[in-house]
Amino acid sequence: MPARPTAPTARSVPTEGATRVAALTADLGILYGGDYNPEQWDSVFWKDDARLMQEAGVNLVTVGVFSWARYEPRPGVRDFGWLEEVLDLLHDHGVAVDLATPTASPPAWLGVLHPDTLPVDADGVRLVAGSRNHFSPASRVYREHALAITSDLVERFAPHPAVRMWHVGNELGQVCYGDESAEAFRTWLRARYGTVDRLNEAWGTAFWSQRYDTFDEVLPPRRMPYHVNPTQALDFRRYTSDLLLDLYREQRDLIRVVDPLRPVTTNLMGFFPHADYWSWADDVDVAADDAYPDLADPHAPADAALTQDLMRSLRGGEPWMLMESATSAVSFRTHNLPRTPEASRLGSLQAVARGADGVCFFQWRASRAGAERFHSAMLPHAGPDTRVHGAVRRLGADLRTLRPVVGGRVTARVAALWDWPSWWATSGPALPTDRLDALAQLRAWYRPLWEDGVAVDIARPGADLTGYDVVLVPHLSLLSPDAAGVLAAAVHQGATLVVGPFSGVLDEDAHVVTGRAPALLREVLGVSGEEWAPLPDGGVELVPGPGALDPALPPEAWHAGVLGELVRAEGAEVLATFAEGHLAGAPALTRHAVGPGTAWYVGTVPSEDLLAAVLRAAVAEAGVEPVLPGLHGTGVEAVRRGGALFLINHAGTPAKVAVPGTHTDLLTGARVDDEAELDPWGAVVLMERNA
DSSP states (O other), X not given: OOOOOSSOOOOSSOOHHHHHHHXXXXXXXXXXXXXXXXXXXXXXXXXXXXXXXXXXTOOEEEEOTTOHHHHOSSTTOOOXXXXXXXXXXXXXXXXXXXXXXXXXXXXHHHHHHOGGGSOBOTTSOBOOSSSSOOSOTTOHHHHHHHHHHHHHHHHHHTTOTTEEEEEOSSSOOOOOOSHHHHHHHHHHHHHHHSSHHHHHHHHTTTGGGOOOSSGGGOOOOOOOSSOOOHHHHHHHHXXXXXXXHHHHHHHHHHHHHHOSSSOEEOEEOSSOTTOOHHHHGGXXXXXXXXXXXXXXXXXXXXXXXXXXXXXXXXXXXXXXEEEEOOSSOOSSSSSOOOOOHHHHHHHHHHHHHTTEEEEEEXXXXXXXXXXXXXXXXSBOTTOSSSHHHHHHHHHHHHHHHTGGGTTOOBOOSEEEEOOHHHHHHTSSSSSSOSOOOHHHHHHHHHHHHHHHTOOEEEEOXXXXXXXXXXXXXXXXXXXXXXXXXXXXXXXXXXXEEEEOTTOSOBOTTSOBOOSSBSGGGHHHHTEEEEEEEEOOTTOEEEEEOSSSSOTTOOGGGSEEESEEEEEEESSOEEXXXXXXXXXXXXXXXXXXXXXXXXXXXXXXXXXXXXXXXXXXXXHHHXXXXXXXXXXXXXXXXXXXXXXXXXXXXXXSSOEEEEEEEEEEETTTXXXXXXXXXXXXXXXXXXXXXXX
């Protein structure tokens, strides 16, 4: 077997963005705070806010996200005096400011004077002010006004000592189908395809007489009599992501001219469906995430960890920020369970464990009015003498003890591939099944490894996989020849590849790749298929074959649902076949030895237990070990970040974990010898003591 590198490829030289952020965390430590909206409150509250922030250990707040109407009450009028007073108060109390451009929510007068700035939905309905996000990102008039207020804000406050960071807009994700957006879409298509003939080829417009004679005939995928052209829909999503990124860049570039030293970012939203964050990653100085796990979901801790691993991976392993989270309940779901102080603390420590150098909440003081008046905050309606605010203070103290982990890296030897265009390509109608969701697949494949304490990076298809011993492809419908070549090369160099169903079936234009599927991976997988077959409700039984899976699996684990494929083995070892129905006798699970590497094919959606067995077998075969052995089923999450070992107990019962050696718990200063004891919903952060 050829020698494998000892660590995955990561950015060895800090980027300019990382350097800017490192200068901030070197001064402040872990960034701690949240959104602060002083314009919602009389100025008599501001001094108390600053004092309470200081007492709670808050060192950074985001100001001005929704302040445009206060800054510019009438066209061209500026009112920045109140902001100067707020920044002075915060600076006097040792609280730094992440100053936002207020462009997420234009004043009502802009839509009244310029109705074309308002967004249009797919039904042709023009949306109005009265909520937020009431603008079209394609509107030139909106952009002119956004740049004007941003320019004046930056010129005025870049010199202020409180301002340590810049925040562009808020949760950029607007989609517009109006005429100005249609014009911008056509411009994007001209740049992508060059000629209308190439567009016709890419969109397959020979089908249903959809051929275009000029680009001027093309529209966004508005409401149609029947199914939309799938490539038109895919390209509109690509265009929307690029348009939103361009909107961010406009304001970022304006800030950078005035202030080249401080970091600039915007708040991302995890696996957000309207933006391809791989294409955004190099444009933000730090990946910053808004995360609101569903507390009713028993998988919430694992799914949160997956999102955190994505944020860390976006910029090659650089530290990231948890820009927004909730101290207790949110208000946007239909039934909003409160987050316990223990769960809030664990969620924050989990983010730090997985690479975050910042933990922030929405928001500092709970609103009395408006759509989010029942959203929790660091300072609740009931004031500081509350359970929530007490937990906020304790978390501030915890984070101060974790300064030694700032800048530390998480090293993973497993990579899971994720691709937004592939997700988009199978998110529409007219597929074999609408029950096979790319994100659900990724989450299901991630959870067993999270339970075992196996570190995972998220990678973009086509990215360098050097140093990863295991590469997971849970569901990647859209696959380019280059990306397929990278996967095959990894196997030939000794890696273990595990590929899930309905992968590699489409090219970059969302056309079906003809021939036996998955054509581009056929040789490395040692299987080929001819037909996809959705499985009946309740699924089907599988017949185990001899091979590498756990012989102790109970009979009920040999079950699969959602989708199967009629494949034949072409050199691969068959580990399971379909027992019944349309696919009876066809391989469902296979393993193929390819030189020093192996390639597994999971041609269906197996039961949780069977999927876990497949993934654990693949990981063990590759020689990848968990952070600590024996964690499965304990509820304890283990992550190693730099020299720190985080142990987080998500269970309501105490836990004991073997940790050979002598350590110091950074959170308490206590000495820990060979075994860590964790309270229910407790955590320790261990640093090995020098002999």
